Amino acid sequence: MADEKRREHLIEGPAGLIELIxxxxxxPPKGIVLVSHPQPxxxxxxxxxxxxxxxxxxNAEGWRVVRPSFRGVGKSTGAHDEGIGESEDSIIVVNHLQHLYPQLPIALVGFSFGAHVYARVACALNNRLHAVALLGLPVGLVPGGRLYEPLALPAECxxxxxxxxxxxxxxxLFDWARPERRTVVVFxxxxxxxxxxLAxxxxxxxxxLDHAF
Incomplete structure (x- = not known):
């Protein structure tokens, strides 16, 4: 990925600045994908x-890829908010991108803590998103004592x-998925x-994401 194709952008959020890479x-981009990061x-x-x-x-597949920094990471201000504030910030980012590029579909790809954040966003913005993929989604009590609320995710995630x-x-995850027979792709x-x-x-x-078109 050539450096000249990468840029940083700062927008205002509820807790201050949100950094976007x-x-x-x-x-020409086929759409925009937000990719989130693990536990800060x-x-x-x-x-x-x-x-x-x-x-x-x-990016190689033709997507404009946006990687936001959660609160307190990189140039993003604010303090860690256990996924609540991070979800609010992520909705601000989606709104910002949809305003700038109304013609482009927006997808979410979340990983780990970032998967929990994007799960919350998917529940709030389901009808505005092209597709959602969640990797390593934490559910319930996980090692380290953190508790992640199970969420009623859209079926197509x-x-x-x-x-x-x-x-x-x-x-x-299986305990959460079992009652609704949710599909989980296991590696x-x-x-x-x-x-x-990982490849x-x-x-x-x-x-x-391509099949969601």
């Missing part, structure tokens, strides 16, 4: 390997998970970060 494709309290940022890999793949996810246990032997199959995961996400 924007990667432009080499062709554990060092997560838009530069983490998983969101970076997703961004590179989706793509859920991808590592079989041996040590940070967002697959069993928790056998993979951990929370999809080690050894496959990125391709699966890209294919899902």
């Amino acid at each position: 924007i990667d432009e494709p080499s062709c 309290l554990l060092g997560g940022s838009p530069h983490h390997l998983v969101p970076l890999t997703l961004a590179r793949k989706l 793509l859920l991808l998970h590592g079989e041996q996810d040590e940070m967002a246990p697959l069993a928790n 056998p032997g993979s951990n929370h970060f999809f080690k050894g199959c 496959q995961v990125a391709q699966h996400v890209a294919t899902h």
Whole structure:
């Protein structure tokens, strides 16, 4: 991904500035994808390997990719708000992008804590989104003592998970998904970060977004 195609943009949010890292494709964009990052309290940022890999793949596939920094990360101001404020900020970002580019569809790709944030956004903005993919979605009580509220996600959300996810246990997700027979795409032997199959995961996400047209 060429550096000259990457730019940073700051917008105003409820807690101050929100940093956006924007990667432009080499062709006219087919749409806009927001890609979120893992838990800031554990060092997560838009530069983490998983969101970076997703961004590179989706950008190569012709998407304008936007990676926001959650509160307190990079140039974004404010303090960590357990997903609540981050969801409010993400809705501000979607509104901003839809105002600037009303002709382009917008999709969400969330990972880890960022998957929880985008799950909240998907519940609020379902009819305004082109597609949603959530990777390593934490549900319920996870190691480290954090509790993630189960959400009534739109049925068309793509859920991808590592079989041996040590940070967002697959069993928790299955307990949530079982009553409604929700589909979960599981990568056998993979951990929370999809080690050894991240390229496959990125391709699966890209294919899902294209099929949503």
